[in-house]
Amino acid sequence: MLRRGHKKSRNGCLQCKGRHVKCDERRPVCMLCSMSGRDCSYASQMPSDSPLTTSTPSLEQSSPNDNDSEGGLTVPDITSFSGVSQSMINNCDDVALEKTINLSHMELLIHLTSTRDMFNLGDATNPYSDGVSLALQTALQAPYLLYQLLAFSSRHLVFLHPSKSTFYLHQAVSLQTRAVSLFNSSSIQVNSHNCVAILLFSTTLGHHLLADTLNRREPGGLEVFITHYVQCAEVHKGVYTITMTAWPLLMESDLEQTLLRSTRFTSRSPKGNHCQQATDLINSSGGLSEADKAACRLAIKYLQLGFDALLTSSEDQELEVRYQMIFLWAVVVPQEFTSLLSACKPEALIVLAYYALLLHYGRTMWQVGDAGEYIFHIIAEYLGAEWNTWLEYPRKTITTHWG
Incomplete structure (x- = not known):
């Protein structure tokens, strides 16, 4: 030049x-x-x-x-x-001209602010623009949150642009790695100044990891999937722990109404009987302790709330978040149930098959796709014919929809 x-x-x-x-x-x-x-x-x-x-x-x-x-x-x-x-x-070494604008990051930022479907497994009651605006304002004081928001934006572009999926996936992984590194190196203690940033970071990371987990198709069948899913669930548990620890502080923040809506949703009483067969199995099982049975029943309860939200009339405005349980399930199920999944206990895998059915109902979501069908089939293959009776309802429903 x-x-x-x-x-x-x-x-x-x-x-x-x-x-x-x-x-x-x-x-x-x-x-x-x-x-x-x-x-x-x-x-x-x-x-x-x-x-x-x-x-x-x-x-x-x-x-x-x-x-x-x-x-x-x-x-x-x-x-x-x-x-x-x-x-x-x-x-001029004192002016903020040291780093040029990264146009790829600008693309992610624009995509984040203009694409409502990105967080379609979350609370969609508030205007999307308000939520993103809050997240970006918060991220100015918490760079780890900004990196994670951009990472998730890139992960969504993997779905939208398959021809450029390698580029966007690499970008998503790099940004997420940077976000987690920044967060871990900060040794952050939750307080009134950072509780919103930490919760938004943890939640966005959870959404990102769930999308990654549901889209994995690796050799090794069920055991490999369970390993990845349990890792994802552990991060979700972190979200729950943060929320509970900082609850009084969060109730004085801009997230108050969002959290109260989620609490009302998860505290409802189940209405349907879509999971009755799974409940019968748990109640009659001789291979589970009473504590294990209680953990499985609680996991089933939340699944039924998910089916209620999906299959009940949308006239109830609270049900605008009809797919939310797909994301929340790993957050709210007890640790004892996750441990049963890690051990590949058959009864827990049957319950997971009902989660696969919930995913199947949400197959139009970009994070989900055919994950429900895939997970159900690797569960059925792992368990073998002796457990077919307990898989009858989810198998019939999935087969009908895909037939």
Whole structure:
């Protein structure tokens, strides 16, 4: 690139001379000293009618040889009109010009603010723009949250643009890794100033990991899937722990109404009987302790709330979050149930098959797709024919829908 030549500054201030940068020689304070907050002083006085302070460059003052194009059009140096010279840009180490704007990140930011479907497994009652605005404002003081928001935006673009999925997936992983690294290195203690940022970070990370987990198709069948799902569930448990620990603080934050809606949803009494067969299995099982049975019943209760939300009339405004249990289930089920899944206990796997059915009902969600069908089939293959009776209801429903 051709660069405009310039004369050396002969009458610059002492501060710029000491820093070996080009001074614009403005009085009483030069531009660099003004921008960096330094004291500005000169060794000698300069005439007040100096061209640098009284004249304004015009288009005609640009040398034809500086920026010639093939068509003969002379392109003026825009720094001549802004009052900022190229040397100032090159040498000013105190101004926030150290990092160029990453256009890929700008794409993610624009996508985040303009695409409502990204968080369609969450609480959709509030206007999406309000929620994103709160998240971005909060992220200004919590960079780990900003990195995670951009990571999840890139993860959504993996789904929208399959031809560029490798690029967006790599970007999502890199940004998420950076987010987690920043969060872990901060040794953060939850308080009134950061509780919103921490919860938003944990929740967004949970949504991201769930999308990753539901889209995995790796060799190894059920055991490999269970490993990834349990890891995802552990992060979700972290969300729950943070929420409970900071509950009094969060009730005084902008998230109060959102959290109260989720609490009302999960504290309802189940209405349907879609999970009755799973309940019968747990009640009659001789291989589970009473504590294990209680954990399975609680997991089933939340699944039934998910089916109620999906299959009940949408006239109830609370049911605008009809797919929310797909995300919340890993958050609210007890740790004892997750441990049963880790051990691949058959009864727990039957309950998981009903979660697969819930996923199947939500197959239009970008995070889900055919995950319900896939998970159900690897469960059925793992358990074998002796457990077919207990899988009859989810199998019939999934087969009917895909037939």
